[in-house]
Amino acid sequence: MRWFLFLTLLTVFSSILCFGEQLRLVHLMQEATPGSYLVTFQNKNFTFIHIYDKNDRYLTLEEISIPASRIKGGMDWKQWFETGGMGHTSWIMSHLNLNTGHFEAAYSFTKRGWIDIKEADHYMSTLLNLTFYSISEDCRRKIGPPPGYGKQDERPVWHPRLVVDGILLSDVNFKGWKTRWPNDRSDLSKKKIEIYLPEKMEACTYPTFFPYWIEVEGKLASGRLRVIDSGQWAKSPMPQIFI
Numbered sequence: 001m002r003w004f005l006f007l008t009l010l011t012v013f014s015s016i017l018c019f020g021e022q023l024r025l026v027h028l029m030q031e032a033t034p035g036s037y038l039v040t041f042q043n044k045n046f047t048f049i050h051i052y053d054k055n056d057r058y059l060t061l062e063e064i065s066i067p068a069s070r071i072k073g074g075m076d077w078k079q080w081f082e083t084g085g086m087g088h089t090s091w092i093m094s095h096l097n098l099n100t101g102h103f104e105a106a107y108s109f110t111k112r113g114w115i116d117i118k119e120a121d122h123y124m125s126t127l128l129n130l131t132f133y134s135i136s137e138d139c140r141r142k143i144g145p146p147p148g149y150g151k152q153d154e155r156p157v158w159h160p161r162l163v164v165d166g167i168l169l170s171d172v173n174f175k176g177w178k179t180r181w182p183n184d185r186s187d188l189s190k191k192k193i194e195i196y197l198p199e200k201m202e203a204c205t206y207p208t209f210f211p212y213w214i215e216v217e218g219k220l221a222s223g224r225l226r227v228i229d230s231g232q233w234a235k236s237p238m239p240q241i242f243i
Contacts, residue, residue: 021133021134022131022132022133022134023131023132023133023134023177023197024101024128024129024130024131024132025127025128025129025130025132025209025210025211026098026101026128026129028197028208028209028210029059029096029098029128029209029210030059030098031208031209032051032054032059032207032209032210033051033054033207033232034051034052034053034054035050035051035232035233035234035235036050036051036207036209036230036231036232036234037049037050037051037077037078037081037207037230037231037232037234038207038210038212038227038229038230039077039227039228039229039230040225040226040227040228041068041225041226041227041228042224042225042226044067044068044069045065045066045067045068046065046066046067046068046071046228047063047064047065047066048062048063048064048065048077048080048081048085049061049062049063049210050062050063050064050081050234050236051207052093052236052238052240053240053242054098056098057097057098057099058095058096058097058098058242059095059096059098060093060094060095060096060240060241060242061093061094061095061096062091062092062093062094062236062238063090063091063092063094064081064085064088064090064091064092065088065089065090065091066085066087066088066089067089070087071087074166075229076166077166077229078165078231078234081234081236081237082234082235082236082237083237084237088110089110090108090110091108091109091110091238092106092107092108092109092110092115093106093107093109093238093241093242094106094107094117095242096128101125101128101129102125103117103124103125104117105117105242107241109238123186123188126181126182126184127193130179130181130182130193131179132177132178132179132193132195133177133178133179134175134176134177135175135176135177135178135194137157140157140158140176141157141158141176142155142156142157142158143155143156143157143158159172159173159174159196160174160196160212160213160226160227161212161226161228162174162198162206162212162227162230163227163228163229163230164205164206164229164230164231165205165229165231166229169206172198172199172201172204172206173198173199174196174197174198174199174212174213175196175197175199176194176195176196177194177195177196177197177211178192178193178194178195179192179193180192180193181193181216188216191216191217191218191219192216192217193214193215193216193217194213194214194215194217195211195213195214195215196211196212196213197210197211197212198212205231205232206230206231206232207230207231207232210227211225211227212226212227212230213225213226213227214226
């Protein structure tokens with residue numbers, strides 16, 4: 001009985017050490033500025049995420065996707081986007097309610113029509129409204145193999161790469177956050193989700209409202225999303241759909 005109580009207290013204490021502050025991504029989206037963009041890579045597909053417009057209540061978001069197989073050599077992602085996204089397979093403009101964290105409408109430029117928002121809204125809205133808990137430095141993943149038995153762990157903390165307009169920035173720290181996906185019977189149901197957000201620096205030129213790394217427990221490459229480029233002041237070639 002005492003041993004069980006000890007293990008229970010140890011688990012609780014470890015959780016307190018590893019998880020402290022709380023965060024919801026929908027609150028960070030309220031800080032997004034029009035023109036900001038991120039280029040994500042997941043499951044052999046690139047997606048250019050662009051903040052088209054924003055007011056006190058709504059955010060207009062563009063998502064333009066292209067398979068990796070259509071990319072040849074280096075890419076100037078901002079130029080690719082502003083000149084029409086040659087080779088893209090999907091171009092969607094969505095209307096996000098910042099108060100509820102749910103998308104209320106979406107238009108596909110590729111299909112030239114409105115799309116059913118219920119299915120497309122589920123995963124992103126759930127992600128935006130999850131409560132994440134910060135991971136302490138001691139519980140963060142480290143670079144390199146673990147030290148031998150009885151040796152102090154002096155490995156540096158791992159940080160994702162941060163690229164702005166194709167240039168790698170090496171002096172930006174990231175903060176880790178974790179949560180568990182709700183039991184919604186989806187393929188992510190009850191799985192642990194780990195995200196990394198860049199810390200704000202004075203006069204930073206990169207977006208800080210969306211994770212640069214998302215990893216799902218128990219999944220391989222398909223369960224990892226990483227940002228491979230980012231920046232500001234991008235201008236969409238598409239007309240405003242939402243008034």
